[in-house]
Amino acid sequence: MMHPIRILGIDPGLRFTGWGLIEATGNRLRFVASGTITSNAKLALAHRLKQLHDGLHEVVERHEPQEAAVENTFVNKDAGATLKLGQARGIALLVPSLHNLEIAEYAPNLVKKTVVGTGHADKEQIRMMVKVLMPTATFNSDDAADALAIAICHAQHRGGAQNRLAAAEARYK
Secondary structure, three states, rough: OOOOEEEEEOOOOOOOOEEEEEEEEEEEEEEEEEEEOOOOOOOOHHHHHHHHHHHHHHHHHHHHOOOEEEEEOOOOOOOHHHHHHHHHHHHHHHHHHHHHEEEEOOOOOHHHHHHHOOOOOOHHHHHHHHHHHHOOOOOOOHHHHHHHHHHHHHHHHHHHOOOOOOOOHHHHO
16 A cells, blocks of 8 residues: 655745645555745845745655655856856755655656646746646645645656656665
8 A cells, every 4th residue: 555645846936935745655646734934035135044944844844744855056147046056056955955865856847748748838838737636725826836846746756756766876875
């Protein structure tokens, strides 16, 4: 008998970090919760990162996920914005790690291809497909919908990732 696995998807951002929690039992997915953590743009960067940390910490403490998935950062033309996004992404990786969760990372195009069927889907298509895959899902922002899509992507790819990790560990023993 398969046991349900709670997966936390995280869509990192300095202004808004989306999170989505699902339960996966084999191929069956169930919506648990989602939300958006907001940092105060008037505060210094360090304080904004602490707000993201505290918000994600509360989510992990409250919902007790067993695994986490984080979207990879894409590089854009604004180096400063990319650096800030990278720092927010660092928080998104750190918090699950502090709770000893396995963490997977997925490229935005893979998330879109897994959930929508095309790697160049727009936000509306992602929102629509998340609702199709999990009709009871609710989300308060595109960031929360994206986080649910990241969790769904992980649910679909986690077996392959675990098998690759096990094979890599076996090579080093």
